[in-house]
Amino acid sequence: MSKKPASAPPICRSNIHDLVPYVPGKPIEEVEREYGITDIIKLASNENPYGPSPRVVEAMKKALDNVRLYPDGSCYALTKRLSEHLNVPTDHIVVGNGSDEIIHYLGIAYLEPGDEVVQAHPSFVRYEAAAILNGCQCIQVPLKDYTHDLDAMADAVTPRTKLLFITNPNNPTGTIVTRSAVDRLLDRIPERVLVVMDEAYYEYVEDPEYPDSLAYIREGRNVISLRTFSKIFALAGLRVGYGIARPEIIWAIHQVREPFNVNSIAQVGAIACLDDPDQVERGRRVNRDGRTYLYAVCERLGLPYVPSQANFVFIDVKADSRVVFQELLRRGVIVRTGDIFGHPTHLRVTVGTPEENARFVRALEEVLAALK
Numbered sequence: 001m002s003k004k005p006a007s008a009p010p011i012c013r014s015n016i017h018d019l020v021p022y023v024p025g026k027p028i029e030e031v032e033r034e035y036g037i038t039d040i041i042k043l044a045s046n047e048n049p050y051g052p053s054p055r056v057v058e059a060m061k062k063a064l065d066n067v068r069l070y071p072d073g074s075c076y077a078l079t080k081r082l083s084e085h086l087n088v089p090t091d092h093i094v095v096g097n098g099s100d101e102i103i104h105y106l107g108i109a110y111l112e113p114g115d116e117v118v119q120a121h122p123s124f125v126r127y128e129a130a131a132i133l134n135g136c137q138c139i140q141v142p143l144k145d146y147t148h149d150l151d152a153m154a155d156a157v158t159p160r161t162k163l164l165f166i167t168n169p170n171n172p173t174g175t176i177v178t179r180s181a182v183d184r185l186l187d188r189i190p191e192r193v194l195v196v197m198d199e200a201y202y203e204y205v206e207d208p209e210y211p212d213s214l215a216y217i218r219e220g221r222n223v224i225s226l227r228t229f230s231k232i233f234a235l236a237g238l239r240v241g242y243g244i245a246r247p248e249i250i251w252a253i254h255q256v257r258e259p260f261n262v263n264s265i266a267q268v269g270a271i272a273c274l275d276d277p278d279q280v281e282r283g284r285r286v287n288r289d290g291r292t293y294l295y296a297v298c299e300r301l302g303l304p305y306v307p308s309q310a311n312f313v314f315i316d317v318k319a320d321s322r323v324v325f326q327e328l329l330r331r332g333v334i335v336r337t338g339d340i341f342g343h344p345t346h347l348r349v350t351v352g353t354p355e356e357n358a359r360f361v362r363a364l365e366e367v368l369a370a371l372k
């Protein structure tokens with residue numbers, strides 16, 4: 001990440017100054033360099049610990065033969081495969097370089113200076129960047145019991161609100177909002193507000209009260225769902241995500257989209273993932289077992305945690321999370337601190353393989369014992 005210079009070029013847009021750079025989970029290579037240790041595990045960015053299946057990897061290796069050519073700018077084959085998978089027409093889908101890129105495009109396509117964006121806090125940080133970049137205010141509505149307070153978010157809507165983000169499950173807490181809560185919100189807010197349902201962790205959810213966002217879209221509501229191949233499908237490094245909405249909503253995103261925004265390997269890999277449903281089933285099962293294990297450990301250690309519908313758990317370690325984070329790093333375990341989310345004693349820990357989970361727990365017990 002580049003450092004802010006002493007003085008920025010006078011011609012750069014004034015809102016660039018207000019952007020807070022995204023701080024990603026620490027890469028393994030950086031920890032190796034800084035601490036001179038190997039055998040590091042990363043439980044910091046909610047990636048799938050197993051990676052894509054051999055069939056998916058094989059399909060991507062074959063696609064390497066064609067990298068001299070530009071990718072299919074329309075993502076024709078992937079869009080068609082997603083349309084079958086989701087049972088929605090192809091004109092309801094836009095594919096992005098990660099769902100991050102679609103959040104960015106939503107900002108460019110929909111926001112003008114003076115508009116407002118409503119989001120929960122703490123939640124995913126990229127919505128605010130889309131608002132600031134486009135000269136808009138981002139209204140942050142505090143979570144209630146670690147969950148989106150949709151009534152308060154509806155109250156925060158003004159005549160200037162263009163986008164309202166619902167992160168479901170929420171990052172960093174892993175909680176969901178229910179169908180009835182979303183129904184109530186949609187009935188309360190004006191039709192013109194575009195509701196963005198960010199469902200990056202959709203495939204992990206098992207709660208029967210989880211809303212079917214595609215049903216809202218089929219009803220003609222002003223809703224866009226965002227999903228990704230970065231999480232359960234294990235393609236985070238390739239950057240591929242997608243949005244689903246009525247064609248006129250999708251059209252505006254295509255208008256601002258880069259012509260070749262999704263690389264050819266990502267397109268082939270994503271199709272291969274959809275053709276391999278076992279990977280999702282296995283991912284869900286391993287994640288469920290890992291979460292159960294982490295909950296049991298938290299209960300044994302007397303550490304409060306937020307029950308999660310995603311592949312991470314928000315744990316109150318009852319100590320300064322930055323200190324715990326540093327001590328875990330020394331032991332080769334990378335997690336996320338809660339201070340960046342306004343919860344200075346929490347850690348957000350991605351569910352790893354059973355071995356990784358056990359190693360995190362051993363390191364955490366050691367660190368907490370030393371801090372006593």
Ligand SMILES: Cc1ncc(COP(=O)(O)O)c(C=O)c1O
Pocket residue numbers: 045046097098099100101124167170171198200227228229230236239240241
């Ligand atoms: C809630 C949420 N939305 C979007 C993203 C971005 O995902 P992608 O890798 O598809 O850009 C993430 C990534 O962690 C996330 O947690």
